[in-house]
Amino acid sequence: MPLNLLTPQETRRGLLSVMCACVVLVVGMVAAINLAVPLLAASTLHPSASALVWIVDTYVIFFACLVIPGGAAGDRFGRKGTLLAGLVLFAAGALVSAIAPDVAVVLVGRAVTGIGAAAVLPNTLAVLLHAVPAERRGPTIATWASMTGIGGVIGNVGGGAVLTGGSWRWLFAAVVPVALVLVAAVGRIAPVSPRHDRRLDPLGAVLLVAASMALLLGIVQGPEAGWGSPVVVTGFVAAAVLFAAWTIVELRVEHPLLDPRLFRLRGLRGACLGMTVIFFGMFALFYVNASFLQYGKGFGVLLTGLGIVPLTLPVILGGRHVGHLSARIGLMATVALAFLFVGVGLLGLSFSGTETSYLSYAGWLVLTGIGVTLALPTFSGVIAGSLPPAQAGVGTGLQATTREFGSALGVAVIGTVLTARFTAALPADLRGAHTVAQALADAPGRAADVVAAFVSAADSGLRLIGVAVLVLGAIVVPQTRKGS
Numbered sequence: 001m002p003l004n005l006l007t008p009q010e011t012r013r014g015l016l017s018v019m020c021a022c023v024v025l026v027v028g029m030v031a032a033i034n035l036a037v038p039l040l041a042a043s044t045l046h047p048s049a050s051a052l053v054w055i056v057d058t059y060v061i062f063f064a065c066l067v068i069p070g071g072a073a074g075d076r077f078g079r080k081g082t083l084l085a086g087l088v089l090f091a092a093g094a095l096v097s098a099i100a101p102d103v104a105v106v107l108v109g110r111a112v113t114g115i116g117a118a119a120v121l122p123n124t125l126a127v128l129l130h131a132v133p134a135e136r137r138g139p140t141i142a143t144w145a146s147m148t149g150i151g152g153v154i155g156n157v158g159g160g161a162v163l164t165g166g167s168w169r170w171l172f173a174a175v176v177p178v179a180l181v182l183v184a185a186v187g188r189i190a191p192v193s194p195r196h197d198r199r200l201d202p203l204g205a206v207l208l209v210a211a212s213m214a215l216l217l218g219i220v221q222g223p224e225a226g227w228g229s230p231v232v233v234t235g236f237v238a239a240a241v242l243f244a245a246w247t248i249v250e251l252r253v254e255h256p257l258l259d260p261r262l263f264r265l266r267g268l269r270g271a272c273l274g275m276t277v278i279f280f281g282m283f284a285l286f287y288v289n290a291s292f293l294q295y296g297k298g299f300g301v302l303l304t305g306l307g308i309v310p311l312t313l314p315v316i317l318g319g320r321h322v323g324h325l326s327a328r329i330g331l332m333a334t335v336a337l338a339f340l341f342v343g344v345g346l347l348g349l350s351f352s353g354t355e356t357s358y359l360s361y362a363g364w365l366v367l368t369g370i371g372v373t374l375a376l377p378t379f380s381g382v383i384a385g386s387l388p389p390a391q392a393g394v395g396t397g398l399q400a401t402t403r404e405f406g407s408a409l410g411v412a413v414i415g416t417v418l419t420a421r422f423t424a425a426l427p428a429d430l431r432g433a434h435t436v437a438q439a440l441a442d443a444p445g446r447a448a449d450v451v452a453a454f455v456s457a458a459d460s461g462l463r464l465i466g467v468a469v470l471v472l473g474a475i476v477v478p479q480t481r482k483g484s
Helices: 008-035 037-041 049-077 079-098 103-131 134-163 169-189 202-225 230-252 260-264 266-296 301-307 309-329 331-349 358-386 389-425 436-442 444-480
Strands: none
Touching: 008 037, 008 049, 008 079, 008 103, 008 134, 008 169, 008 266, 008 301, 008 389, 037 049, 037 266, 037 436, 049 079, 049 103, 049 202, 049 389, 079 103, 079 169, 103 134, 103 389, 134 169, 134 301, 134 309, 202 230, 202 389, 230 260, 260 266, 266 301, 266 331, 266 358, 266 389, 266 444, 301 309, 301 358, 309 331, 309 358, 331 358, 331 444, 358 389, 389 444, 436 444
């Protein structure tokens, strides 16, 4: 039906559906790639353990660090145009990864895809807020925000379905036509919004990406290169210098990418740290779960994608009730319960070896999901409430940045622990292998020993992450005291 024959309400519904589909696409890719790790490890690319982490994290880091400048670019150059450019970049990057002949080209594709995602996410909301009347903005924002959670579910299930084809390349190839269909839909249905003369901060963006990559370089390369090796030490030193340089630049420019002075607000600081910690735990779990269910439980890739669904059930069913609970028991108590559930859930999962039933495993996933359900709307509300209405866009960008940075850090840390523990747990004659696929290729008749070493490493990794969530939660909770 031509757009001029649709009622305004039908047009808004169509626009909301298209924008939500864009959100699901870019967020779903963050979760879906974890399912492809075993296939990538066994592929002809022969990636090292650290390379596998980089394949997951390169997309997430560019996404996290550029989502705020992506919103600023939309304000300056046009939100619809920036959104369309982001979708095209997303498709192009995915195509490069799909046809990549080696790991280096895969990483280039992942970086381009992450840049595209950073242009897509903030501008979907900006387009919506321009198009809907004031009285519909609240429900519209709520629907849009729910897609950032549902996107992870769809990414796991949809990614699992696609990967049943047997090749990791299918995952990247499958999203190309989806992104191009959305380009056509956005071009047809999205309105053009006015531009604003908002200056960009390219130096701040470059420094933030470089500092984040340097930090992850130090974390990820440690097990293979050695913690005292030049590459690891250089990574940590460079991260410290670059983060310091970024802070100085942001304090001096007229329109900073992200003003460090905002973190003087205690509640905002605590909520941002809390959001980072929750996603740190959740995506460390996603990374381990994808391999644990396939190697340890013998699940196919589709069942593995479905296997994480119990984590999301509390998010879908209970999210709308969190506000009432928080009003009743208080903000600090809600946050404390969130960290307690997530930390204990991860610790419970760390004792779910190959002999434990999936039903028990799913029970710990639900417990972890309850914590995530309590945390996300609570921290989102604190971040939004800590800033004046004029800085609402900054609040949205902060939420996206802290979520994705926590995800990248969680994958990096759990990947590092997995590599170190897995190598140590292997029989002495197999310790040259750093991945399950490599160990199985070296000793195909000793699969039981290899899987046992991986499960032991996964348990140790989840145990460490669970303790870290509880300890960091103890730091965050006092920061959320009302009036702080």
